[in-house]
Amino acid sequence: EPEVTQTPSHQVTQMGQEVILRCVPISNHLYFYWYRQILGQKVEFLVSFYNNEISEKSEIFDDQFSVERPDGSNFTLKIRSTKLEDSAMYFCASNLDRPKAFFGQGTRLTVV
Amino acid sequence: QKEVEQNSGPLSVPEGAIASLNCTYSDRVSQSFFWYRQYSGKSPELIMSIYSNGDKEDGRFTAQLNKASQYVSLLIRDSQPSDSATYLCAVNDLYSGGGADGLTFGKGTHLIIQP
Numbered sequence: 001e002p003e004v005t006q007t008p009s010h011q012v013t014q015m016g017q018e019v020i021l022r023c024v025p026i027s028n029h030l031y032f033y034w035y036r037q038i039l040g041q042k043v044e045f046l047v048s049f050y051n052n053e054i055s056e057k058s059e060i061f062d063d064q065f066s067v068e069r070p071d072g073s074n075f076t077l078k079i080r081s082t083k084l085e086d087s088a089m090y091f092c093a094s095n096l097d098r099p100k101a102f103f104g105q106g107t108r109l110t111v112v
Numbered sequence: 113q114k115e116v117e118q119n120s121g122p123l124s125v126p127e128g129a130i131a132s133l134n135c136t137y138s139d140r141v142s143q144s145f146f147w148y149r150q151y152s153g154k155s156p157e158l159i160m161s162i163y164s165n166g167d168k169e170d171g172r173f174t175a176q177l178n179k180a181s182q183y184v185s186l187l188i189r190d191s192q193p194s195d196s197a198t199y200l201c202a203v204n205d206l207y208s209g210g211g212a213d214g215l216t217f218g219k220g221t222h223l224i225i226q227p
Contacts, residue, residue, distance in 0.1 A: 031213065033213070033214070035215075041219070042200075042217045042218060042219045042220065043156060043200065043202075043215075043217040044217070045214030045215060045216070046214075047214075048213035048214055050213075055213055056213045056214055058214060091155055091156070099144050099204040099213060099215065100144075100146060100158055100161050101158070101215060102158060103148075103155040103156050103157070103158075104155060105154070105155050106154075106155045
């Protein structure tokens with residue numbers, strides 16, 4: 001069964017550094033998303049992406065964040081100048097039929 | 113501000129019984145409703161979606177929606193120990209015309225199935 005894949009599974013970075021989280025959505029899907037989940041808290045929507053542009057973003061998705069689909073298969077989330085409070089699980093999701101979302105296994109980001 | 117409320121639990125149910133999970137939402141324009149299952153340390157897994165008032169059944173799972181009461185529930189029949197997980201309710205208003213893509217999640221209900 002096709003699945004969304006994310007790399008790396010765990011990323012440790014120093015505060016102030018930039019990180020790029022990578023995702024390969026399911027191949028025929030058209031809509032792509034990033035969500036995050038701080039430990040013990042609820043899953044929060046960050047951004048949606050369609051037709052090579054952001055279609056919606058939440059208040060969390062400020063200028064520190066950016067997304068890109070550089071080559072037609074990968075979908076990346078860049079976090080500039082990471083902060084301690086950016087530590088969370090980051091989930092990529094995709095779908096062909098909105099608004100349901102199929103999630104990848106996640107990247108655990110730890111900012112130290 | 114959209115809110116999705118769930119009892120955090122834990123909800124303990126004997127094996128073979130029916131587990132009943134509930135969710136309320138604040139935004140009346142919400143149109144799409146989802147139940148996700150999340151095992152500890154894992155990603156959310158979509159198990160049910162429902163868009164119209166009434167019941168929708170899929171195997172041992174039944175989702176129930178009452179838009180007038182802003183209430184959605186999930187029933188799990190013949191509960192198994194493998195059903196022990198956190199169940200997340202999520203809503204979206206995409207079909208209201210110009211609605212948002214992103215799902216709004218509740219904090220989840222921790223379900224324990226006792227063997």
